[in-house]
Amino acid sequence: MERDNHQAGQAQGVSFCDPPSESNPPAETLATSLCLLGNHMFPDSVERKEEISTGADKEEPADLHQSDVKPNEQSVDAELLSNQVKKLETEEIETLEELINESTQPTDRDAEDVAMDNDQSDSGEFVVTMLAKAKLEEQGIGVKGRSSPLLEAGIQESPAFISHRDEDVTADSWRQHRKHVFVLSEAGKPIYSRYGSEEALSSTMGVMMALVSFVQSGDNIIRSVYSEEHTVVFLQKGPLVLVCVSSSRQSEDQLRGELLYVYYQIISMLTQASISRIFEHKKNYDLRRLLAGSEKILDGLLNLVDSDPSFLLAAVHCLPLASSLRDSLSQILQKAITPNLVFSILIAKNQLLTIVQEKTVIEDTRLEPADVHLLLNLIGASSAFQAGEIWTPICLPLFNPDCYFYAYISYLDPPECTVCLLLLSTDKEAFYAVAECKRKIEEAMVAQNSLSLIAKAQSYSVSQVGVSDLRHFMYKPFDVPDNYRQLTQFTSPEMEAPYSSDEEKMRLLDLYRYMHSRIHSTSRPLKLIYHVAERETLLAWVTSKFELYTCFSPLVTKACAITAITKLLRWIKKEEDRLFIRYPPKYSTTPNPSKSSRGGKSDQQDTTDNGFLSLL
Amino acid sequence: MPEVSKMKKPDVKVVLLGDMNVGKTSLLHRYTERKFKDTISTVGGAFFLKQWGNYHISIWDTAGREQFHGLGSMYCRGAAAVILTYDVTNWQSLVELEERFLSLTDTSNHDCIYAVVGNKADLTDPKAQMSQDTDAVLEDQTEREEDRTEPQVLSAWPTPPASPASLSGMILHKQVTHEDAMALYGRILRYKGLEEKDSLPADKMCFETSAKTGYNVDTLFETLFDLVLPSILRKRNENKASPTVDLEDCRGGSGKRARSTCC
Known part of the structure; x- marks a missing residue:
């Protein structure tokens, strides 16, 4: 296996598709930023081979040149680099055991010294500028953060919430997380980090952004960086940049798919339209202002992505149920309607029981699995839902990334809280009407003894x-x-x-x-x-x-x-x-069909109504 | 009550407003569930129905996050009481009440009553710290006034804590005094164009609570519920529901109306 023959003192290989004559300076800068990034993310990376694959990556024969450069040297042979290919794709089939059980012994050799040298060298001017900026910000935030009683209070109120955020980002344990996910704005402002606080990571994120912008300045797109133990995957969506650093040995496409889920979850809370509008207006807007409090939902999503194959398969898992019972539940939902209701969804133990859709909607389009995953995650991540009835705006990004639905969420079996009803309406004011639908559903379910029948339903062996x-x-x-x-x-x-x-x-x-x-x-x-x-x-x-x-x-x-x-x-x-849910039933609730159809005018209005304009 | 409360239309609406992380959900949870638990940030708004004597009081617990700001006025429509909540250890949370949340109450009833509530009193007040979910420990307002001799904090960022004598646990520096809250109450009345002499007095409508220990929580909700009773009675006499419910009745058609009157 090619990847195993790493030698001591081997420098990073960067695969880059620019012509050799042009690639020398970029390669240097990239190498510098990689060292900086590497020093933070994986201390031993400097001695290992790394590869960058860019958007225009070509499939070349697996004739792999290795660039042997001493750690302290900055120059990387451009010709060799240009010949490098993305190795994983050309690799011969290897047994999975090797892939997964690969020994992970970091060799902490001179990593810090190298980074110091990098810092002092002037090769990556842009990176240095970015870093300086990041440092300044860090300080600014730090001062504020120390004296903010809000933060102190937050720490006391929810220790679980803080534990990940509070992690020491310089500790080995932080580096050893299986999968890191970072979200930043195009201006390099941190928006989210799965582990550790965004403030502490602002310089790391600055370097990530530098990598993205640098490759971009050559009319290219950075897609991934491979090192011995980590795969770094980049995804740029509008004004947001998402980065995943994973040691899970998943494929690049799978990791990118997971980043896309993170992006969709953010969209589901803010809509694509308002995010674009905010950043058009103010490039260095701190999106955390709007996402504050939503970190738990993103954390929950990432945990689900790791443990639930629905995300991998892009399909929904429904709870096995006698078709007669499923039909009767569907009929109950079908009868409890109000104008502008578009989806009625019944969930038990975090799995789908049934979905009933508005007729025009089902003709127009179908509900995408990813949207259902986001809804299930929202419900799962919010224990506060267990009491009372929730009314909240939510966007289904694959249905329409720019508009809100209004979601009514209520548990039907308090205090156990396993059976959850989710009703989606396009009318912001429809809470009481939709809540009345729930009463009807509740009544019908009591009459048919549905709850105890649902309680018996379980996954099969x-x-x-x-x-x-x-x-x-x-x-x-x-x-x-x-x-x-x-x-x-x-x-x-x-x-x-x-x-x-x-x-x-x-x-x-x-x-x-x-x-x-x-x-x-x-x-x-x-x-x-x-x-x-x-x-x-x-x-x-x-x-x-x-x-x-x-x-x-x-x-x-x-x-x-x-x-x-x-x-x-x-x-x-x-x-x-x-x-399976075989024949999803429908109902008709729209006196005015345009109200529920994709991108309908009334939907658009809902978006503008939602108060984001007032923020700007 | 023999009736199923769920089937009953709410008689009156109470709304909890305030910045993120001041403890709105915890306050309500303390009152309804009699315990304190770690909550997570509320999304949108949560609706609760509380039976108070013969009346049904709906309580909206709203999200304090900026993300959901646009919905605030919807939750406030037709409200009979608004609880403006701040965190006694966070001056900014009081400022936010005036800057962001007060305008949301424009859609509430014209006779809406306002309460200004400083939560997390257990962090600054030894008395609130000891209170354990019982009304017996409640002190009257004047007595508590004696404790509050600290100088007023005027800056947004506090000076280091003046290390007050602590009985147990950590005592945080109090950033918002009772006087600050009462001053805000006065400004709210002015904003609403109400005469101070015709309205409920500030010392009656400003509370300091602790959702963690239960200090003053029952007093807060029960005082408010008693104060909104006249509003319920008036509404019943007029035999006319709030505009929201009206709308729903027209839309829902005869079937729904029959259902709501049947029990």
Whole structure:
């Protein structure tokens, strides 16, 4: 394996697609900023090889030149650099164990000295300027922060909330987090960091922004940086820059997908239109003013993304339910309507029970899984919802990134709070009317004893399939004519032994992520993978009708696994009505169809009504 | 009450307003659930129904975050009482009440009453610290006045704490005194164009509370509920609901009306 032959004192390799003659100065600057960034993120990175892949990255033969430069030297051979290719894509298949169980022993050699030298050298003028700016800001904020009683009070009020924010960003434990996520504005202002406070990280984020702007100034887009242990992925969306630094060995595309979820979650709280408007008006606006208090929601999202395969599959998991019960619940929702109600969603144990949509909406478009994920995350991240009824504006970014819906959220079974009703209206003033719908739904559910029936519903065990070697699977059917324009769903049994501990669950998910990345590889997509791992055997299969990931005991034979999959598919077909929401019902609530349709005029008005204009 | 309270239309509306992190949700939680818990930032607004005698009082707990500012006036529409909440350890939170939140109350009832409430009193006041969820510890206003001899803080950022004698735990520097709150109350009345002599007196409408220990919390809500009763009675006599409910009745059609009157 190429990546294993790293030598001591090896400098970073930067793959850059500019012509060699031009690439010398940029490479130097990039190397400098990388050192700076690297020094913060991964102290041993200087000795390791790093690669930068940019938007115009070419697929070249895997003729890899290695640039051996001593740590203290700044110049990087431009010709060699230009010949570097993005290595991961050309790598030969390696066993997953190597990928995942790779030894992670940092070699803290002279890392700090190198960074010092970098600081003093004048090669990256822009970076230095950026850093100086960041430092100034840091101080400014620091002074304020020390004396702000609001902060002190905050610390006392919610220790859990502070713990991540309070982390020492210079500590090793901070560096060792599996996945860091940063959000910053184009002006380099920190907006969000998953671990550690944004203030403490402002210089790091400044360097990130410097990297982005530098590559941008050459009419290029920075996409990722690879080092031995970390993958750094960049995503620029409008005035926001999102950066992920991961040691999870996920593919670049998967990480970028996760950053996109973070972006969507921010959009769902503020709308794309208002974010653009704010930054058009004031380039260095501190978006944290508007996002203050929402960090928990972003934290929750990132934890879900790590632990819930729905995000990987971009599909929704619904709770298995006898189709008769699901139908009766849908009918209850269908009957409780009020003008401008567009979605009625019933959720139990954080899984979907049923969704009823407004007729015009369903003809127009369908609800995207990502929007449902954001809604589920919002509910999950807000324990305050457990009492009372919530009325809040929310944007569904994939439905319409510029407009708000008004969400009514209430639990139907207090104090247990497992069954949650979510009603979305386009009318800001409709709270009382929508709350009345809930009373109707509640009444009907009491009459039909629905709550106790829902309480009995639970996820299923893989043993119900009746295939002995099968340990777990994920099955996602594609749009086929009979569920056309439906929410994309997937089904999956509970993770059972040996995947009972969090570590083991994560290990299985990592295996699935690896299989997924191979299936969806942009350079060499695969249709069928039979992967023999150390402790299990996996088989992933994608057809025009479905995407299937299965996990078997390690001793299964290929023939056995294929028979098992045939059985499994037969079982799913038989249980289809129970496992999926088959025919989502509709209702009609709009006297004026334009009110609920995508980008309708009234929606637009809602956006402007929402008070953001008054802030500017 | 034999009736199911849920089915009842609220008679009167009370709204909690105030900057982020002053403890609005905690105050309400202390009152309704009798305990203090770590809450997380409220999104939008949360609606609670409280039975008070024969009356149904709806309470809106709003988000203090700037993100949801646009919704504030909606929550306040037709309110009979507004609780303007600040944090006694944070001068800025009092300033925000006047700058950001007072204008939201333009949509409230013309006879709306206002309470100015300083929460987190347990951080600065030994008395509030000891109070454990009981009304017995409540002191009357004049007695508490004696404690407050600290100089007024005028700057937005405080001088270092003057290390007051602490009984237990940490005592923070108090940035907002009771007098500051009463002065704000006076300015609110002026903003509303109300005569001070015709309105409820400032010392009656300014509270210092602690959601953490329960200090003064019941007094706050119960005083307010008693004060809004005349408003309920007047409304009942007029037999006319607030504009919001009117609208809903027209829209909902006969079916909904029948339902709401059936119980």
